[in-house]
Amino acid sequence: MRRLQLDLQFFAGEKTEKATPKKRQDSRKKGQVAKSQDVNTAISLLAIFGFLFVGAAFMGKHILGFFRHSLQNYMLMPVTEANLKIIVLETMQQLIYILGPVMLVALLAGLAANYLQVGFLLTGEPLKPKLEKIDPIKGFKRIFALRALVELLKSILKIGFVGTATFIVLWSNIEEVLKLSFKSVSDALQTVGVLTLKMGLAASMALLFLALLDYLYQKYDFEKNIRMSKQDIKDEYKNAEGDPLIKSQMKQRQREMAMRRMMQEVPEADVVITNPTHYAIALKYDEEKLDAPYVVAKGVDYLAQKIKYIAGENEVTMVENRPLARALYDQAEIGDPIPEEFFKAVAEVLAYVYRVKNKL
Incomplete structure (x- = not known):
């Protein structure tokens, strides 16, 4: 087994692969070209x-x-x-x-x-003294x-x-x-x-x-x-993509920031359509911004509960409509207007909300 691992390391370190575009570009910057x-x-x-x-x-x-x-x-x-x-x-x-x-x-x-x-190549790398x-x-x-x-x-x-x-x-x-x-x-x-x-x-x-x-x-x-060896190509790819751990941490932070921005929009919503337990979709209608209602927040399970909690604290009307909530969650993204096939159903919901708030 030990011998097999050594053989695999040897073949992984053997330079049998063609140079990648990045390797060629780095060599060119150093003045290493076919001339x-x-x-x-x-x-x-x-x-x-x-x-x-x-x-x-x-x-x-x-x-x-x-x-x-x-x-x-x-x-x-x-x-x-x-x-x-x-x-x-x-x-x-x-x-x-x-x-x-x-x-x-x-x-x-x-x-x-x-x-x-x-x-055209202009570099001073070959002129640098090397011991x-x-x-x-x-x-x-x-x-x-x-x-x-x-x-x-x-x-x-x-x-x-x-x-x-x-x-x-x-x-x-x-x-x-x-x-x-x-x-x-x-x-x-x-x-x-x-x-x-x-x-x-x-x-x-x-x-x-x-x-x-x-x-x-x-x-x-x-x-x-x-x-390049296979290991060189893997290392180059890893350096280009970044450390997977750091990359996952950055994605996690991006998701957290996006979630915070989404939650800040919930109090401005006109209505939250619920499942009632698994899904929650917050909608807003602003005719100066879009011609149709658009999604300001959506979530499932824990996130749905958090959306409903914030909506309740800010007196945003919540309407239970299971098929509509599930369909909007699957087909509408945050910031996008709702699909045309949901215009009638959402219009009825908004009409109900406006009557409740005495806006008609």
Whole structure:
């Protein structure tokens, strides 16, 4: 028997269940999401080389103009504090023109890659210092863990894919490469630039393919890490619903408050219809509030006796009508008007009450 209990505890603690929505939300708030850094790198490189492939001519003109202006003007200027300030400001301005668009494209590509993977997420939880990160024992475990082997395999695949992609580009343009020695410096630089952009685009697409595979692995690993045991799910449900004892106490207090409010309405009732011993229904007719009489209190057994006691103390008329009392108790709720089928019977009761009180 003891062995069976231990086995049940083991299986209850084993993380075999998918994470609940609350668990996923809590993990997301902590910055724990399925994300591949390789996707960011691949998309950023692809965007940068794509931009360079389109805007290389524009950047080349600015670079040549900057060197020409430097050789024609800066080399002939005397070295003074004012001239150095001018040179620095103009150089910074040219660098912004040349490198600014590239950096902007890289920034937008990085933001797009993150948004595609995890959506909008802003949290500072990963930036908080954690002592467990400098724990040497856990550090050794991370080094020799399965994830380390996966990262090693990814690095080997990256080198292989990038090398293969660049080799294919060079081999397909081998004639241009062999003719470089016969070209002028400007033509050779142009050919090298075009080949570099082609190799960059090919390598970026190869990395993007690997990044997609890595994202699938990261998603699988993330789902595995956030799995829950049956006991975790029970504890989460208990925390969400609250302690059953506290919950029952709150419901009891709510019932007591509702009963007190109901009893406070009894003295304002026009009539109390009784069983006479088991049921009591207090009715009131206020044409400014509702078009039909409505229930202000109802009860059975002990509660019915209490309603009749309060009604007697406040001189509220009580009428014995067994079938009507039972039917109203079953079909009418507190605060609601009586059902239409009881209009005639209740009207006769109220007419009797008004005659007794000389209100007609």
